[in-house]
Amino acid sequence: MSTKDNQTEEKIFEAATTVFVEKGLDGARMQEIADQAGINKALLHYYYRTKERLFNAVFEKLALILFKRFAPVLDANMSLEDKLRFFYREHIDFLKKNRSLPSFILNEINRNPERLKKLISGYEVDKLWRILEEQHKEELQKFNITYRNIPQLMTSIAALSVFPFAARGIFEVIFEKQGISFDDYLEERKKFAPEFVIKAIKGSA
Amino acid sequence: MSTKDNQTEEKIFEAATTVFVEKGLDGARMQEIADQAGINKALLHYYYRTKERLFNAVFEKLALILFKRFAPVLDANMSLEDKLRFFYREHIDFLKKNRSLPSFILNEINRNPERLKKLISGYEVDKLWRILEEQHKEELQKFNITYRNIPQLMTSIAALSVFPFAARGIFEVIFEKQGISFDDYLEERKKFAPEFVIKAIKGSA
DNA sequence: GTCTATAGAAGGATAGAC
DNA sequence: GTCTATCCTTCTATAGAC
Incomplete structure (x- = not known):
């Protein structure tokens, strides 16, 4: 493969990622992906043959990352306590940068659990x-976790x-009505969640 | 309105509920809803004019129920403790009978938050x-909840x-691999969740 | 490898008979 | 109110030139 191939294929993949995550498999349009990638619709099929294949590539990549x-x-x-603190800090930080990822993955799996089984x-x-x-x-024994x-x-x-x-x-809309910032909420959550679990x-005991 | 009107309209509404919850707005087909209701596609438009209106009716009803x-x-x-025990028992029982409801509502709101704002x-x-x-x-004061x-x-x-x-x-697939029943998990959850929160x-204090 | 043009199918919506 | 037939748009996918 030449460098140019990879560049185009990657541009397509990135555009597809954006559009699929935002719109879902059914809501996404090949035309929109092509526009987003700055290329022609026919090129999508040249590289990935079908919408389904392009989606699968995106889905599998993102699901594994998640x-x-x-x-x-x-x-x-x-x-165990430090692991929990570490986990929530890292995980919420990651999700803050990929806010729509959980909803996308959960939804597409619910709609078609076979995807996960294969994965x-x-x-x-x-x-x-x-x-x-x-x-x-x-x-765990000390805490009666069997x-x-x-x-x-x-x-x-x-x-x-x-x-x-x-x-x-839901949260963004409700928080906004209350004058609470979703981002502040997430920052606080990095501390609140691990302490919540630890205390629980x-x-x- | 005659009785017959209501019967048909209701049949359509129920069929639409089933199909929309299962497939989502974008994935649902008017033909499938008509088939499910045992009537003709044109009748859907007679009662609800457009797919969007039919969807809105279903969505608003279900979101309010939830x-x-x-x-x-x-x-x-x-x-507070008894409320938590009561809540989880009732709520998980309700969701057990409407397993796809949360995913449907969350997803459609994420895709179009305006729906929630209106609601x-x-x-x-x-x-x-x-x-x-x-x-x-x-x-709450005693427990330092500000x-x-x-x-x-x-x-x-x-x-x-x-x-x-x-x-x-995700859970169903993973549990199955472990030989755990999702239904058993849910039954246990009615007890586990409130105790978890109470201890947290x-x-x- | 990339484009334009278009085929071919599907889906939402409507006209019009009954 | 309900049906059949059909219109029209949209979308995936491909053919073919460059």
């Missing part, structure tokens, strides 16, 4: 479970950072 | 804030019940 953001913090050499077919999904369990066995309700804990942790973005449209866990 | 489910519990004459223009959104604040002043971080608390409470449904596609709040 999911992989959950993992690394779990491997770090920290106490994670090679992965060991329970890796996060087991890392949490193995690295923090004593802490293996059985690790799913409850994990989904709660995720909920506290992802939900504000998934429900961004410690309260189990 | 939002109003948050309010009544706040008025009840209970301690709540007559409402005092901060009513929930103030009820919480006034009815539980002492409890007026400033009531938004943090409210959004966290909502996140714990709504997020599992907003991310249902009490830990602030």
Whole structure:
């Protein structure tokens, strides 16, 4: 492939990312992607053949970026509490820069769960479970977190950072009516969320 | 209006609800709605003129149902703790029967926040804030919940019940891989979520 | 590799008969 | 009120020149 190929293909991919994230698969138009990329509609098909293929490329890239953001913090050499503080700081920072990403990914998966199945077919999904369990066995035991309700804990942790973005449209409108800035809310959330979880866990002791 | 009018209009509305919730505004087809209602495409336009109007009718009805489910519990004459237990039990039960509702509402609002603005223009959104604040002043003070971080608390409470449904596609797939039943998870959540919040709040004391 | 032009299908909306 | 038939626009996709 020549350099020029890559440049065009990348321009298309970036434009497609923008439009798909904003409008969704069904709402996106190939014409709009072409305009955004500054090229012709026919070129989209030259590089990606169909809308579906172009979408899949974008979706898979973004979904992996989003999911992989959950993992690394779990491997770090920290106490459970510090991991939580670190996680929310990093994760909310990342999502602040990609505000529409959660809503896009969640929605497209809900609409077609097969996409996710294909994506994670090679992965060991329970890796996060087991890392949490193995690295923090004593802490979790102390707090009466059993293996059985690790799913409850994990989904709660995720909920506290992802939900504000998934429900961004609602929160922004309601906050605005109250004179609250969504960005200030997010900044505070980096501190509030980990302390909330830590207190909830410690309260189990 | 004759009885027959209402019957047809209602059949259309119900079919539209099913299809719009499942496919979204952009993904829904008037033909599919007509088929689902067992009538002709032209009749849709006879009753609702355009796809947009039909969608608006469905969206507004469902959004109000969803939002109003948050309010009544706040008025009840209970301690904050019992309200939380009551809320999660009722709310998760309701969402279990309407699993795709959160994803649908959140997504359509994110895609077009004007819908929400129109919907709540007559409402005092901060009513929930103030009820919480006034009815539980002492409890909240005791737990160091200031007026400033009531938004943090409210959004966290909502996140714990709504997020599992907003991310249902992901959770169902991952749980299945782990041999966990999503329905069992939801049943447990009715207990886990309120205790989680209560412990988090009490830990602030 | 990139463009213009256009095919071909689908979908929203309407006209008009009953 | 309900149906059939059809219009018209929009959209994906391709053909073919450069």
